[in-house]
Every structure is written in C-alpha cells, then in structure tokens.
Amino acid sequence: MPGPNRFRRAGGRVERWIWRGWGLLVGAVWFAVAAVADGSAASDHWAFRPLAAVRVPTPRDLTWACTPVDSFILTRLESVGLSPAPPTDRRTWMRRVSLDLIGLPPTPEQQEAFLRDEGSDAEARWVEFLLASPRYGERWAQYWLDLVRYADTHGFEVNTERPHAWPYRDYVIRALNEDRPFDRFVTEQLVGDSLGEDAATGFLVTAAALLPGQIGQDDASKRLARQDELTEIVHNVGEAFLGLSIGCARCHDHKFDPISQRDFFATQAFFAGVEYGDRPIRTPEAEARRQEAESLKPQLAEVESALTQFEPLARLNSEPRRESDPRRNEITFAAQSARVIRFTIHEANRHPNLGVIEPCLDEFEVFSAGPSATNLALASAGAKVSVSGSKVSDKHRPEHLTDGRYGNDHSWMSDEAGRGWVQIELPEARSIDRVVWGRDREGQFNDRLTTAYSLEVGLPGGALTTVAFVPPLRSAVSARRNTDRFVPVTTRRLRMTIMACTTLEPCLDELEVFTVGSNPTNVARLPGVRVTASGTFPESTEHRLEHLNDGQYGNDRSWISHEVGRGWVELEFPEPTLVDRVIWGRDRTGQFADRLPTTYRIEVQDEAGRWREVAGSTDRRAYEAEDKSPPPPALVGLESAERSEAERLLNHRRDLQRRLKELAQGPQVFGGIFKAPEVIRVLRRGDPEQPGDTVVPSRLTVLGAEPLTAEASDPERRRALAQWIVQSPLSARVWVNRVWQGHFGLGLVETANDFGLKGAAPSHPELLEWLAGEFQRAGGSLKHLHRLLVLSATYRQSSRIDPQAVAVDASDRLLWRFPSRRLEAETIRDSILAVNGRLDLKMGGPGFNLFRSRGGLDGFPPLETFTGDGLRRLIYSHKVRMERDAVFAAFDCPDAGQITGRRRQSTTPLQALNLFNSRFTLEESEVFAARVRADVGDAPEAQVRRAYQLALGREPEAVEARAILPVVKEQGLAPLCRALYNSSEFLVLP
C-alpha cells in the first residue's frame, strides 16, 4: 500500500496537512500506526503540537464564501468534486439559528418582522439579538453541564439531594451570557475561590460522590472513596478541558495515549488539597451575614458558659430506667380529670452518624379512663395540638400527631436537637389514665427516639401534675470540668472513688466542694482541710496529693493515683459543713484528656460514721472521645428559680443558634473545599491499598512535564494547572471543536472528548487550526465564534439531501449540506411551552421538581402535571442523577453518571410513546389549543393557520389544510396541537 513513510510539516506550512489523494482515513491510520510504531511520535501527535499559523485558502468559486470558515469548507468540497447545497430560505435559517443559539423557535411576530427586514445586515442583527438574550446562556450552558455531568444529587444508591449544586449551574449560564473570555472561564472553575467566583469551583466536584454515611466503616472503604473522588476530578479536567482521557490511566498506563499511570497521579496531585463540600459564596451580602454571624458567636459562647452552672441533680442508680420502644410506648397512671396533656422531651437517642438530632413522634394518643377507652387526642375528636417548634415537611407536621395515622410519613418532628414538647388540649375535661406514643409504629425507623421525658396532665390555668418522668442521663464526663450536684447534706468527710478511667492511672487536677447558698464557697480550700488518698504517683513534682485542693488547675498541678484504672481521694473538713456539689476535672486547661475517670462515686460520711453515696457516674452518658454533638443540657431536677433562668438562657441560645443557622445558610455552592494537599502516591492497579512512590503535581510528560515541588500549596497547584490548561494548544482546539459540534452536530474532530492518538483525526485540520487561532486572537470570545459560524454560507446551506453527494460523503463530514438533526430534549420541552405561551422565563436558583419526591423510601416517582416553577426551562430542573425525566430523558438526555461529550441521536418507540401519550404533552396541547383560540377566535381555518405559524413557523400548504380541516372541525384543535408537537418538522433542527 503506497503512502508517505513519515509525516512531515514542510517548512511549517500547514497546507500540507491536507491528505491529498489519500483522504482522511489513510492519514488517520498512518498517524496511529506511526504513533504506535515509534514512541517519540506521540509528542508529535497533531493535537499536542503548538497551534500553527494557517493561511485561509482560496477556493475556485470566489462568490460563495461569506466568512473565512467557508473558504476552508468550500476548498475541501471542491477537492472531492462536490459543491455546497443552495442556501436555505430565510425563514428556515431564522428558525435554525434560533433553535440553535437559544433553544427556542422564533415567534410568528419576530419571524414576520425579520422576513420584512430587507437590510443587508438583518441576519447579523438577528444573531446579535439572540446572543444578547439571556436565553442563549441557558441553551449553551447545557453542553458544558452534560460534559461535567452536573446534577443536583450526590448519586449512587442513596442519591440524596445536593442542595447547593445549582449556583454552579447558574455560574455557567452567567459566564456564557457575559461571554467570559475562555481563559477566565477555565481559571475560575479551577481557582474561582481566589477570583471572587466561589460558585465556579463547583466544576471540581460535579461527579457522583459517596456520602460519609454510605462509605463502609472500615478504613479501606474510606481510602477507596477518597481516591474515587480525586479520580473524578481528573476525569473532569482531562476530558472537559484537554480532550484527553487521563482518568483512564489510574490503574495502568494508558492503552493508546502517551499517558502513564504516574502522569495520572501527577495530575491528581494538583487536586490533593481539594475536598467535596459546601463552600460559602462570598458576595457583599454574604459578607454582611458572615459579620453578623461572627458577632453572634461570642454571645452564644457566653450563654453556653452560663448554662453550665445549671447542673441537674445526680440520681442514684436505684430505680430501673424505662426504655423507650421506637414503635409504641404506653404510659399508665391513676385516672384523673384533665384537659391539658403536656409531653416534654428531655432527650433523644443518638443517630449513628449525626449524633443527637431532632426527635420525632408519629402519633400521640390520650385514652379515656374506664371500660370503653377511646383516644381523645384526635383532631377529629376536637383535640388541639401545640408544639415547641417543628421541622416541617410533607411527612413531618404537628397536625400529624393527632391525625390517627401511624408511621414516619405522618409524624411530627421537633426543630430542636434532643428536645421539644407537645401539648394536647381536649375540648373538655375528661378522666384519663393512659397515654400512648410512638416514633414509628410501622417499625421502619428507630432514630429520633425520645429517651427521656416528662408527662404532665391537668386543667388549663392550673398547675399540671407530673404523672410520668423518665429523667435524662447527665452529660458524659469531660476532661475539663464536671459538676456533681446532690441534695444538700451536712458532712465532715467526702470522698471520690474512681473505679475506671480512660487510660493509665486516673488523674484529677482539682477537687472542689461547694457550700449551699447564693455565695457558694469551695470548702476544699479552707484551712485545716485534710486530704488523703489511696496512693499517689511516686516521685513526681507535677502530680502530688496536695495539688488536689491547691486552687490551681492543669496537669502540672494535679494528683495521679498510684494504681492503673483506680484510686480514691478524701477530704476531711474541720467541721461539719452543708454542701451540695462537687466540681472536678482532669485538666481544666484543656491540654490533656487521658487518665480521665469514667466510673466513679462520690460519698459523704454521716454523723453516725456511715458512708453514703450522693453522686456517681451511673446516670451519666457513656464517655465518647470525640463527641461532636453533645446533647443539650437537661433542666430536669433544677429548682424552679434556677429552672426559669435556665429556660431563659436556653431560649436565648436556641434563638442565637437559629439565627446562626440562617446566616450560615447564606449562599453556598457545592464546590471545592480546600486544605493542605495530601501526599499523593502512585497506586498499583489504582488500588489505595497498594501505595507506591509519592508524586508531585506535574503536567503530562508528553506535553513537557514541569513538576511543582512537593511543598507547593493547594492554591499554587490549582493555579499552575489553570495556567497550563489555558496556554495549552489542546484546550483551544478542544474548545472550538465543541462549539463547532454544537452548531453542526459533529465536531471537526468527531471524538470531542478524545484528542489523543486514538481519537478521530480532524475532518478539516487547517480549519481547526485557523479557528483555534482566531478564537485566541478574539480574546477567547465564544460569541465571536458563534457569529463566525452561524453567519457563514456553510451554515446557511439547505439541509436537502443530494443523492450524488451521498455517494461521495454519506455522513456529510465535508458539509455539502446543513446537517439537520433531531432537537435535544431541553429544546423540545422548552419549545412546547414557548409555543403555547406557558414558558416561565425566571432565571436561576434552586431547580424545579421533575419527581414527586426527592428519593428516600419513596424513590423518584415522576410528576406528570406541571405548573408554576415546573414551567421553567428544563435546565432549571432539579437534576436527579441517574433518574431520567419520564418524558424527555428518552431523547438521549444524559443521566449525569459519566461525562457526555456529545449526545447520541437515537430514535426509539419510547420517545414516541412519551411524546404522544404523556399527560405533559396532552395538557400542553390543550393549552396550545386554548392559546390559538384566544389569538384568532373560533374559525377553524384561522386556528389551523395560527397553530402552524406558532409551532412550525409557516402556513399550512393548501393540500395540508384541506386534509386537516375536517378533522379539526370534528375533533377540535387539541388533536392537531398534539400532532404538531409530535411532528418531525417540529422536532428537527431544519
């Protein structure tokens, strides 16, 4: 087989790139063969070379070309003996360019004005109108969102909401509408946090990610999840910006491209400091909120500190604790007359991941005393319910407490972690003797379970009687400071016996004993107090028995037992003293948390010389080393004066917390969270359990590795990467090719996401070089590219199929016609709504629902009828990863699982069923018919004409009208509207 033995760039003239006489295929094949045969050829791969200066060729026919683009296209057509199709009519061109640039058809009025406009620049002005429309960004952003697999959920099995993803979607739309220069668009998405574009960093984390609760508890699962997160970032960067599947080299060197596994991890190292999470968007408004939050934090700390003085009484382990059942709990008591029943929640169980969260009750029932007991607490029986506060959703509402329906779906949820109250008021006083409550009587849930509560009953205005009380556990021991409060007792001797501690020999930095009254004194410090102990850590200057009551805190002034895990200390006062609390700590400076007593008892000696326990650890929560969400302090057991003050502080604290939460809910984006870079290692087979050498961030070897140092900070790394991408000739080629693909269906390089050795060779290599250069000359303006392409003669060609041309170039790669094609899902839905006048053009913000619920046990049942926000453009839907919209997803809508560089164009019976039979189409057809009637009245002829104008931008042909009119006269207009929405002409970019 003849052919050149070596590819040469003669004198740097790129004209020689044309595959003369051999055609594209041979060249492409030769490329691949040469690359494989000769490793050095990889760096000589056309896409990796610097951009070449290209001269615009001169075609034989000098009359056709409107833009330089046309000269390239025509020269190429001429070289194979083809000629371009005749220009399409202006009406078709206008429809084409409108659907293409803004994803909506022109209105009949716009069309009429345009067709009347005989100015030579009418087309250019229409294009300017389209490019200036905010609808433009909404249309073209979709291509980029497909590419990065944007979604509003996290993906994988639980697929929970990612509630702050949308600011990134809005950023992309905004950036396109503002025609942000390409280098800025790239850089913002990588380092937007330092450019005032926090939302742009959403780019880094668009992939599906496992949430902490979904990752296995074993460390290997956690390492794997982290590695998967980092890999997804490499996928995004490699494919979206560079058109290279770098992500494929995680497990082994790339099969085709000169990308080694080390290259993969060196690319990953640019992101070693990136984590997935919500980051605040810093706008002036957000800054004001942040400042307010900062000012509230000290107040909150003050309140919390004040609250620590309210310690519940220690309870001794004498009476068995009533355990709550997630399903059903029955409280019986001696019958009494009551109208008010109040159930106060003091405590809830711990959620395994979330700690103590808001308790939930599915139903609260109050039974009448006597033989025919009935539930009086039903709304239907006239009972009124009030609550402390509610976290409201479809499933959780206060009225669900008394609706007679069980289960989580019909329950109430408090708005406070671990606390809340419910009060039932009966229409009249009744004799009652039983209350039944549950968290979820269907047995699906056992979190959010009330574990401590009081039940009080009585009459309005009067004092309530406590008929049941399950006290909360006291807080877990803390290394800093613990209070044990007890009923005041007069004693001369008090001892604390430690039976277990966290590690080694137990340690106390100070043991304080306070007198009763408004000015309590620490009697342990009184002169004449004698201290004794089971034994003391030998030969230490820091840990001495006398440090126990020396008034000085910290490890250096502490006592440590001589025995591992146990010991006792005793204070003997000079005279009997009335005391009611002991305060002790391990290290009140907070430096040390080891040696902490966890099991202990405190005893006093009575006058008869008997030791009596007054407090201990049995009623405390179990100690947890890192308790991120300690339960709120319980007030049960406080004296009433103390209690009302504590209530006041608690309320104040709750208000502060709510406000802080609100302020924290200032704009956020699911984006990069940045920290000091982790060490990145080459992983054998990509497996985090098989780590190898460490790597530093570096661009791909084949593109001239330039390693950063291991010390490079996270922002330095990302900035270096952004700079490299912007300067790389690959990124400009990849970008202009995407724009070409958007307009012509296929890119000049058909494999838009693969510019590597196995990717397709460009159909018009010189044109690609020229466009990339032109793009750079125009400062990276996307709108400049659009103008260049849509105002070209190439774009203006008719889409008519010429069988002779088909014989030469069946797939129209050389563009002898305009490649008409089916519209994309978003354009179809948006156009349906635009045509019937219902499209809501509200921009930005959280997405509208395509499904009745957002996951969980209900899954994603599709909505069928759309109103309100549901009539916005489809790009503003709440995009659920992997779940497909019930009507339009069948039109090759990407599922946001994997990166989509180009949508497929399939034709399936499901498309037909969805578009013909869905409630959406039928309802919108009715609206369409109503609009037409409103526009032109009741004459069927006028109606048909108007419906055609709106949907297809033309009048019906006479023969069509003759066939259609009798049907419309008999069945009304709606069937015609439904048919028009389904017609090929409506669904195809002409």
Add this chain to the structure above:
Amino acid sequence: MTPSFSSTLHRPEALSVTGRHLLDRRQFLARTATGLGGVALTSLLGAEGLLGATPPVIDPGHPYRPRSPHYEPRARRILVIFCAGAVSQLETWDYKPELIRQDGQPLVGGPAVTFQGPAGNLARPQYEFRPRGQSGKMISDLVPHLAEQVDDFAFLHSLTSKTNTHGPAENFLSTGFVPDGFPSLGAWVSYALGSENQDLPAFVAIPDPRGVPQASINNWGPGFLPAEFQGTSFSAKDPIRNLLPPDSVTPASDRAARALLQEINRRHLERNPDDGSLAARISSYELAARMQLSVPEIGDLSSEPAYVLRSYGADDTAHPNKASFARNCILARRLIERGVRFVQLFNGAYASGGALNWDGHNKLKEQYDVHAQIMDQPVAALIRDLRQRGLLEDTVVVWCTEFGRMPMFQKGAQGRDHNPDGFTCWLTGAGVQSGVSYGATDELGRKAVENVLSIHDLNATLLHLLGLDHEQLTYEHNGVSRRLTDVHGHVIRSVLV
C-alpha cells in the same frame, strides 16, 4: 486498485467513530458495493491490531432488528433473576459445616470492623441444610422449592465484588463498573443482538412489586449507548409509562391526533424524501403503536389457567407480595416465550434495613423467612415452566445477587454484614451444565479461595452463551473502547456444556 478519497469515505465506520451508528440501509448497500478499498484497509488495520472489534451496525429505522452474534450462540435469550440486597450465601447455597462447629467463636484473624461497624462472633447458618436431588447437593431449608431443582443448576460459589456498598455493587454486577453511568448488561445485549420480537422492547426490566432496587434504573440503563437500548421497565402491576394516553383522551380524539400526525409527517417526508432519519422517526411511531397492542396483551394474565397461577403462587392471597412477585414471574415467562431478548426480574427493593430486600443486618432469620417465602416458589415455578415448555433449550437463566454476607454476626445484632469477598450465584438452561458446582469459599464462607471468580467472569460467560465475545463487543466513548467487562473477564468454561 486506486485508492481514492471517495472510496475511503464509503467506509465511514472505519473513518469515523460514531457516524457508523447512523448508517441507514441505503448506505449499507452502497458500502458493500464499493467497499473494496476498505477491505484492504481493514486487513491492514487488523494486522496492526488497531481495528479491534467491529461494533454492531444499527439500522436507525429498525434498531431492534435481530443482528448476528460473533459466533453460533448456545442461548438466544437470557433471563436474569436479580435478588437485591445481597443474599447470604451461608443461609442458602454454600454449605459450611465448619461454621456450625465454630458457632459463637470469634473469627481468628477476621476483620474487627466491617461495612456497618464492629464485627461479632461467628454464627451458624440460620437454617438446616440437607442433601437434595440425585446429586445430594446440600441446600438449606430456606429455599425448599428451588432446592428440588439443584440437579439442573450450575453453582458458582466463588464470586467476588469490588465494593461492599449496595448501589455501587449493583452497578458493578449490572454494568461491570462501580461508578454510575455505564451501560447495563441488557443494554449491551440488545445493542449487540437486537430482538426477535419487533412488537415488544428487546430488553424488559421487571421491578419487584415492593419497589426498585438500590441502584435503581442503573441496572437497566443505557449508559452511553444510544437510548434505544435501555431496558423498558414494567411489571404485572405497573404498565409501561405513557404506553397509553390518559383516560381523558377519547378514542376518537386519539385516532384524530394519530391521523393528523401521519398526514403532517408524510408531507414532510415528501419534501425531504432522502432523509433516512425522518423515515426512522415515522417507523418509531409505528413500533410504538404496535407496542400499545402487544404490551397490554402480554401483561394480561387472565388467559393463564388456574393451575399455572397456583404453581407460581400467584393465587396466594394470604401473601400479597408473593402473589404479586409470582405474577411478575409469569410475565417473565410470557416475555421469554415471545422472543424478548433480555428479561431482568428483580426480587427485593431498596435499602430498608432488610425489611424490603435481602439486606439482613439485624434480624436475618426473621427477615429471610419473609423474603424467601416471596422468592422461592415463584422462581422455582418459573424455571420449571420454562423447562417444560422447552424454552430452556435456548434461554439461559442466571440467579444473582450483588455480594454475600459475613460468617460473623454483627456485634450486638442477629444478622450479617456485607461481604464482597465470596458469594454464590447460579446458572441454568441453555449451554449450562446441570448439577455442577464451581469454585469455593474457605471453610467458614468468609472468602472465595478456590477458582476465584469476578463479576466480569460471570458477565463474560453470559455474553459467550449468547454468542458474543466480550472482548469484541465494544463501544467508543470518550476515547475508550468500552466493554461490559472493562479489561477483565474470562468465560467460565468449566460450567458450560
């Protein structure tokens, strides 16, 4: 031969990566008539090992037309019985007497922490095992009906997965990849082979009456394959969405809309006579119309005799979930009978602490009593029915689950945690040996130790039975020739006839 530009362009499938999918019949003929230059190139490329596989050529007007496999298939259809939630191998098919002996002992050298948290002690199987059939294969009392047929099954006892999380593991089982977004096995098969029935979808997924499984539609999604190859989901209970218009549309109005659409599209086609994609669009509406007739007919079980309903348990009114699942099993048989290429039958819904699927973390015995009662008799009846009707001559059946369970109970619980290191699936039907067992876990059932298999091996085997070489069935996506089996997979020939 003078290679010319035009002759190479006649082979867009060699030149272009995606254009080949858009070939219409006209191009196909043109290609075969003038493809000589291409033939030479093909051999060159083949010699260089660059061409790789030849992907199927899809006629856009008839995407479900039957296409030839790579070689003579053993099976023409496939039924996947997918038990979601990870069925414990230790309570079903994998008999471990040593585990009975070591009941209550700690597992020496075992993991301290598994997926959900701290591990407890070894726990004996919660059901008795006894020898079954001629082969004497030990099967538990959990699945008495299926146990009767063990002489027909080929057990794979040494499967392993790459992840211990349900959703990703279901992805892995159904798509060969852990991340979301890859094409499912059924999509690959319908892409490769089309269907033998042009009035029904090539690939039907039948969700459990209790809901969809954890990875939901990923299990029957098209991934990056063209959308026509996605599974169509319906069950005996829930019809295909949008199969029929809402009741508010009168038949006359419906007929009118259809007639008008036909008229508008016909005129449009007349103005664009050579556009194959327009013809394809019209024919997709025709297929949709045929489905409107054939799908309700196939879902209508009223013609099934009472003894059939009884044998499946579809008349078990005392157990509505079982009866409903049994109706899905009958639907599966009817689909197979009518030549649907790929039927995926789900048993078990999403994560629910084991309440709705086989995820027995806490009260394994209590929950498995419920799930097995739903699954066992209907599936056993389905397989027997297929066999009696001769359908297993050319249908392969696989019973599978995403991973297995640990031999220990979880600390403080009466159930087992996730175990991706060794679990059991089985095959029966066309091309599969009867009454064999392959691979083994260790004596406690913790890990596969003998003839260790990956999901890729299972998928490669299923494709092989359908006459497809898993290394040849590829699709270009983002610069990678994607396969169902990634870069792995060996056909498990030891269990094939």
